[in-house]
Amino acid sequence: MILIKNAIILPLDENTFIKKGDIIIKDSKIQYVGRSIEWKEEFEETIDASDCIVMPGFVNSHTHLAMTLMRGIWDDIPLDLWLNNYIFPVEKMLTEEDVYFGSLLAIIESIRTGTTTITDFYYYPEVVVKAIRESGMRANISFAFSSRRGFNKIILKKAESFVKKFDNMENGRILASLALHSPYTSTPALYAQSARIANKLNVIVQTHLHETLKEVEDYKGKYGKSPIEKLDEEGFFEARVTAAHCVWLTDAEIEILKEHHTGVVLNPKSNLKLGSGIPDVAKLLKSGLNLSIGTDGASSNNNLSVLEDMRLAMLIAKGKTRDPSSIDAFTAMRLATVNGALNLGFKDVGLLKEGYKADMVIIDTKKVNLVSIENPYSQIAYSMYPEDIDTVIIDGRIIMRDGKILTIDEDFVKSRFIESYKRLLKI
Ligand SMILES: [Zn+2]
Incomplete structure (x- = not known):
């Protein structure tokens, strides 16, 4: 058992916080969250969290881990050109080893910035499972695909066997899912078949949806309907869908997603950087x-x-x-934690609550930007730097302590990553 004591605790189930509280972790779960008291029990580990905030770890509910291998090379290009002329050709050269070290580098960065649950939507998912297992992170790892003439049946078979093999591994720390790249790379029929398989296996389906206006307009030109309207007609949203982006939506399309309880993942920085548009968050x-x-x-x-x-x-x-009250810090922090966990299929992750999985981060408020600790929600939402995270606990295990990651040899990963990066980009 681990005792975290004297902490400022943000459980995130209600818009309140505990000024001086304790958390007890037993195995992978939270056993106690409440005010500080004198404990008679023996603990294997006691963390004195005086002057620290403890909150649930962040959940990154849409990313492509090994795309660290293509970071900082091609900026300032719109999505379609960026994908077709730059990203897709390099992705054809990726090896399993590249994806393994590219993913590990992403995992290191994620742990350092307080992420405890992540997803992956990329190539070679088996090696991503290996990287996630070794790191101790919680993840939903998808088998990603798009239409290939004559190969759709084989791809779906492979996706199904991946999910059967890897879903619900490591005591539920690892889930598996299907991921269709997008309506512009996959046929409506493949979407319909994927939904049926996902429902049969009871897993989520991830996809990119309505990211750019051009993609929506091109699709309308081809099918006479928007991707959401067409995929609705195909029964795709009968599955547990988690859709990334959703920048360009009509009210009727929002209704379709709502009716089917589709999860939506906002990726505002990517949308802004690629010039795709501004999601209507409010x-x-x-x-x-x-x-x-x-x-x-x-x-x-x-x-x-x-x-x-x-x-x-x-x-x-x-x-x-033009309304500063359209979202508050508490709501935003729930989007980045418990809502993300739900969109990835984790039902007992993302809150500091008895019976929930013990995934949390400890933030040292002695940092210059955090010393005035009147409203910890405000401090996190508006003033904290990602690297203010001091300690990270996932599934009841200390993964980073005082800024040192305990499960991964960072220098080794960095050196192997650079080898892959240089080879792929012919530097
Ligand atoms: Zn994406």
Whole structure:
């Protein structure tokens, strides 16, 4: 058992906080959250969290881990050209080893910036499972695909066997899912078949949806309907869908997503950087959809801090509506934690609550930007730097302590990552 004592605790189930509280972790779960008391029990580990904030770890509900390998190379290019002329050709050369070290680098950055649950939507998912297992992170790892003439049946078979093999591993710390790249790379029939398989296996399906106006207009030209309208007709939303982006939505399309309890992941930094548009955060929030935060890949963000994207989502909502009350710090922090967990299929993750999984971060408030600790929600949402995270606990295990990651040899990963990066980009 681990005791964390004397902490400022933000459980996130209600808009309140505990000024001086304790948390007890037993195995992978939270056994106690409440005010500080004298404990008679023996603990294997006691962490004195005086002057520290403890909150649930961040959840990154849309990203492509190994895209760290393409970070900082091609900026200032719109999505379609960026994908077709730059990203897709390099992705054809990726090896399993590249993806393994690219993913580990992303995992290191994520742990350092307080992410405890992540997803992956990329190639070679088996090696990503290996990287996640070794790191101790919680993750939903998808088998990603798009249409290939004559191969759709084989791809779906492979996806199904991946999910059967890897879903619900490591005591539920690892889930598996299907991920269709997008309506512009996959046929409506493949979407319909994927939904049926996902429902049969009881897993989520991830996809990119309505990211750019051009993609929506091109699709209308081809099918006479928007991607959401067409996929609705195909029964795709009967599955548990988690859709990334959703920048360009009509009210009727929001209704379709709402009716089917589709999860929506905001990726504001990637949308802004690629010039795709500005998601209507306040409207989506008001609609009652389960909204969460994703960073997208490191090549379109270009970092993996959920905190940064959460903050950007808040500021966009306020700026676009010209109403600073359109989202508050507590709500935003729920988007970046418990809502993300739900969008990735984790039902007992993202709150500091008895019986929930013990995933949390400890933040030292002695940092210069955090010393005035009157309202910890405000401090986190508006003033904290991602690197203010001191300690990270996932599934009841200390993964980072005082800024040192205990599960990964960072220098080794960095050196192998650079080898892959140089080979791929012919540097
Ligand atoms: Zn993406």
